[in-house]
Amino acid sequence: MTTRIVIVGAGIHGCSAAVHLSLLGHQVTVIDKAYAGRHASGVNAGGVRRLGRHPAEIPLAMAAWKRWQTMHDFVGEDCGFRPVGQIKVAESESDMEHLALREKQLQSLGFDHEYLIDGDELRRRIPSVAQHCPGGLACDGDGYANPYRTVTAWRRRAQQQGATFYEGIEVTNLEPHRGGWNVDAGGQRFYADIVVNCAGAWAGTLCERLGEPVPLRAEAPMLMITERISPFLQPVVGATSRPLSFKQFENGTVLIGGGVRGIVDTQRNLAETRLDGLAENADTVVSLFPFMAQVRIVRTWAGVEAVMPDQLPVIGHSAIHHNVIHAFGFSAHGFQLGAITGEIVSDLVEQSEPSLPIAPFSIRRFHND
Template sequence: MTATASFSPDVIVIGGGLHGCSAALHLSMRGLRVLVLEKDHVARHASGVNAGGVRQLGRHVAEVPLSVASMALWHRIRDLVDDDCGFESHGQIKVAETEAELETLHARVAELNALGFTHEEMVGRDELRSLVPAIADHCIGALVSRGDGAAIPFRTTFAFRRKAIALGARFQEGGAVTRLARKGGLWSVETADGGRYEAPVVVNAAGAWADRIAAQVGEPVPLEPVAPMLMITARVAPFIKPVVGATGRTLSFKQFPNGTVLIGGGLLGRAVRDENRAELDFSQVSVNARTVWDLFPCMRGATIVRSWAGIEARMPDQIPVIGPSGTEPDLYHSFGFSAHGFQLGPIVGRITADLITDGATDLPIAPFRIGRFAEAATRNAA
């Protein structure tokens, strides 16, 4: 199977998760012909099964400028993809249970303020209870980002896909990329189902499999496949609107309009990458349940109806790889979002399009260069 004469792509995007679909959309908006190659189906892993947090709160400082820019896109997401993606902005809150945790949050605000960012603010015990009446009595304050919220991951990814297709992008699903090679100014991409495609430019947005693409062009990276777990309850009466996390524990807690409650935060199962599946670790699921028991007494009678995990790519420094290849021209990376890439999807697609069409972007992406791992290895060996 080859790209036909009637559709010769300018760019091939490897990976049909949110970041691949976002890159396809932004490139299509600029008039480029885009082909997305997805080994399974769009939103099969992390992009379809994550917690849907749309947060600036608690970001690595290198990610903050991107997160702020992406939030502006989220607040007009319907204009971008013709769908509100289930996005609701009731804020995100990180609760402090001890004085030591409260001091940690104060230090965080001071750090961000020194960098010129004011979207995170401290609230005391009384305002915390006005925002989250159901929070346990022992919680003494919180960090709040009022413009944050949550969306529906599967719906969001497919909204980006639909809009990209409406603008001319094409998607080929069901065949993993097996070979990537460049010759005569063109990339040749082969897939397990016998496909062969050519384009001048390639974007590596292959998620937990992106290191295998990078290794083919001499850019090995220490990517770790991980399996963040989630669980959801039966419906309970509405009692909370913001998304709540904790300072000293792992938690992402939110209630949907239908009354069900989603519980996650990044505790891990086991990713079985070569078998394309994830296994739950029920000892860790119980840790998440215990956190909810402690922080939300009203949930102690709730019934967990389902638990699951997706496969995600985690980098050692917990920030993604974004930007051009360091070994080959016309190759760009967008992967390794370390279980917190959902909110960044809209802006990273735009950044990728900037790099391909303009050769630069107006956002600071130097911390995300792929070469940082080789540089660190060289320093450690010296």
């Protein structure tokens, strides 16, 4: 029998869930108070990485990475995926010791996708990196994709399979009804056998309405893009002791991002940049690539991300409602995982045991009783 499913949130995770659930023949409705990819999924740094993942996330990241290799076959385009590799650069011997411990930890867990490289190998791969850098940690096959193209491709595939999207309307109420849910949004009422919470930074509000609040906070990762310059960089670069996501696109522009946050206002659905934070990221870049001091920044922006205290997402069934599934709180590193999230959600809807371990992501970890 067809299940009526309402997905709240049309970011990459909501669109991924819509694709997989509509593929199974379910009646899927996606509701977003803005539009697909507006606040996080379509405006992030686009990292497709296994490098640096929390051990609990590695199985999901590995599975998602495999899906990225055949993205075109699944959603009709490659989403700008470029497997150029990623390198976390060490700026000191202390950084190298830290990276060596990371490599050893992963090996003890049975993973070998991250490995140390020395200074000579670092400069072979990144000739323009500062001379004081003694090496790094590399992950071949990681890379980046175009966020907005990716969200749009997943949305279009879901629509082609019969999913319906309602944008610009906000969920204002949920109430139990005949074993399912009445979902009120934008003056309309939708009935759902199952509700899927992919509402990102606003997922906490939904959880409160469901009676299971979570300690979610909204943050605003900031990004900068430069003028076009001559090619100098292939892999995506991160720093070991400082926040950084640094990459050069095929058109010559350079994206500078990382963990530096701006100002977020969830009531007005806005994120603003902070000049001091942008300066901090710029200083990191100039430390690693001195010539960048002469390059002009042409645009800056900030997204709105849902961040959990332990930096891990919430994925799985509600703790108190059998017909609610959560997939939110990816803490500014969930873009790549969108390729696998929908599969997990569809397994949960079908009452199948997910093929990937999701126990660490249960919402129950925030409940003491």
